[in-house]
Amino acid sequence: MAENEQTLTEKVATVALTLAAGWVAQKVVSFAWAKATGHDAPKDLDDPEVSIISAVTFAAAAAAASVFARRFAGREAKRVVTRFAARAS
Numbered sequence: 001m002a003e004n005e006q007t008l009t010e011k012v013a014t015v016a017l018t019l020a021a022g023w024v025a026q027k028v029v030s031f032a033w034a035k036a037t038g039h040d041a042p043k044d045l046d047d048p049e050v051s052i053i054s055a056v057t058f059a060a061a062a063a064a065a066s067v068f069a070r071r072f073a074g075r076e077a078k079r080v081v082t083r084f085a086a087r088a089s
Helices: 007-039 050-087
Strands: none
Touching: 007 050
């Protein structure tokens, strides 16, 4: 097997951790938005009542959190699977 191929366990762990990290990132961004602006995070960025500045700022913050969560999940999944494999041996 090639060095960079993921095992099924790594793939499943990556998916699970990515979903969990994405959910946490969404909650963190929504909480931070509410604390910083005093308003709930916009649900529909196309809503005419949401200013363009708010929509762009929220989208950028959410995208940054999403990238961070995805990278974190990928790295942690590999580490967790390696640790469990070492314990099983």
